[in-house]
Amino acid sequence: MDDFLAFYNTLEVDKGLIVMLMLMLMSFFVAIFHTFILIGLYEINLKPKWLFFVLNPLSVGLCSLYDNKLAALVAIGLFLSVFVLGIVGMIYAMIRSSYQSSKEESERRERAGLAKIPLWKKILYSVSGLLFFGFVLTLGVPYFILIVFIILPFLTSIFKPSNKKRFYRIQRTLPTSNIRSVAMGLAEISGTVKMIEPMISRIGKKECIGFLYTIETVSTDKDGKDSYSLESSETICKPFYVQDKSGQIKVITEGIEFIDFEIDERYQSSNKRYTQYLLKENMEVLLIGKASVKENNKPVFEKEEIKNVFGIATVESVDNHNTLRPILQSAGYFIYFWVILIALIFLTPVKLRNNQLEIGKINLDLPFQNSKPVKSLDDFYDNIYDSYESKPEEEIYSQPASGAEPVPATESTQSKQTE
Template sequence: MNDIIEFLLKNEADTPQVIFFMFFSCGIAIFHTVILGGLFNLKFKPWLFFVLNPLSLLIVSVIDKRLVLPLLLLHFISVFLLGIIGAIYSGIRSVNKEKKEIAKIKRKYNAKETPLWKKIAGILLMILFFISFFFIGIHAFLLLFLIVPVLSSFFPSNKSRFLKYQKVLPTAAIRSVAMGLAEIEGTLEMIKPVVSPIKSKECIGFRYRIEKISSDKDGRDSFSTIFDEITCNPFYMVDETGKIEVNPDKMEFVYVPEDEQYRGSGKRYTQFILQPNDKMLLIGKASLKENNQPVFEYEDIKKVFAIAPVDKVKYYNTYKPLLNSFILFTCFFAFIASLILISPIRIENDTLIIDPPKFIANIDANTVIEQDHVNQDHVNEDIKEANATEAGQATKNEVAPEDDTKPNQDSF
């Protein structure tokens, strides 16, 4: 390091070199302007660095021309340092800006904050995934694909419970609905409207989703949800026999059709709304309010409370069994095909014979091969020892005649 500093300070720039370095510093000024203005979001005159960089070199050349080259090198290094620091700063600033935007939206629509235990659980799962990826590599993704379905079966969502119970629960008439877990069907009636965030539509309730748009090198877009909340006022469910008030707290929208969608600022905004006279299916708990008036609300034992369009539920019940059968038969045929591929196949007397897989035989064969390798290693070691012994004996035989001749030479 001292040698480099000594080399830089030893060379004195002449006047033509100083002029050239001043023009060169104008090119560096372009990067300074872009980095400080774009990444750090600083406000200054665009011509500032085009004056400051050459002027600093000129002043230094008047003081000591040996400092011109070190100062130019310092300008050059500052571009890389400012670029790295600016990229980190810009990333942190964009994350904070996004958090403030989401917090503002949550305050506007009275959205609930994510529970602390869910945040901690998400961080722990991410850490476990990275640890498993460090130890088992790419197989961590396969492990993830196995764990997610298992966790989904043990911890079903509100939506999955709704789809499960709608198959087995009978649809009750609203006038005669029994207290407890129940399924009702009817049209919606508004009590007090809410205003949707897109186009300010009056409705019973809405689901508002914001997704961040990411594009790959081929131009394909992918979306990650950064905000997804439901806002709904109490409403009535009406059928031929009567109506019942619905308390929408913890109610989930299932297959509610998309109403509006647009893109802007690298995000996609989507809105789903409930309108009066929509024909819906609702599963939850029928209970009584303090004034003994019936109300439909969240079922806290079965943990289910969701609403879905009747036609969407019928469509699901029609085609979901077909999809399940297709998946089942596909897995079955894939299993059979894999067995055939690993099974011994031979032809005898113009007959194709498929023998059962011999997993144990293969293991035994591998064991025999490994044992043969071990035995061969022992044989090779014995051969090496024998060769070494023969070589030693041959050396002794060559040395012995020389020893025998010594007395004869001494006798002369």
């Protein structure tokens, strides 16, 4: 408590309306981070959305009426709370995401008839994650921000599994099979969609084979820019045939996922955005799933439970993805490399002490330690010349040349020396 009072008393804040307005403006910008952190990381539905944009400046303004030091202290507290909420929110979001992923994995393994993951493994994974965060936090707040907010999201974007990533990863390695000769098990087929039974879409009442229907919540910031968060997603699809030159196969559509389909219809109303994607007859598509045999010993195509993949994409979107992926991946690696490098440069302490340059724990001797200031090119060359002139002459000429051997004196040389 004494340390806090000492810190409070050492605060020097000018009195006046301008200082108060600056503190209130700073707290207003802090409110942006508070709002995004609580909505994004904690998934709290703030009502109203502008709560912190009023609460933060109001707190600073009321405190400034009593004492500007108190207002500055509140502003500092609001600023530091962003880091606390962000760090705790990241941990909370990762725990929530891990729990949801674990639940989905358990359900998938149960559908596939596989054994559940033991409880001790789940506990081990959770404890390992907490220990990792604790270790990173001991490195200091700057390195914690670098690792947690830059490096980890980058690695997560690469290695975090998703149905779309799984679909394209398998597609890159799995050959496309002819429908007539497709092997049982995980397979990739391509062909033209043929309708068995039509259905009506949600938007526009269009006849189709299936549709993906999404509802997103629209949020508008102070600059009028809209952001969208997925509220619900629904995929409904009737069984259909896929036909190529060799034959056709029936697709059992339970659990199918539409990947990179073009938007058919979209509209926005009452802070909601509604989007529809359609699967229609005669579309050229590529599917990844499992070929198996069902009723009447006829082959069908359905979801592959072990790999947890059953996706359909248009041939055009697959070709575009395979063309652009190497370019985007290289650009992403390049950008993240330089971001991390620049962050490390800013985080590494650099000191100049006793004619030594200290970069972290590396000490480098500075050249021209006793030189005069360099104001021109002539000064630079003079410093080089002076650095050699400053060495004792005996030290320069007393060192033998590398590879030189002593030569014995001749008789004439000895006689001259005697004279």
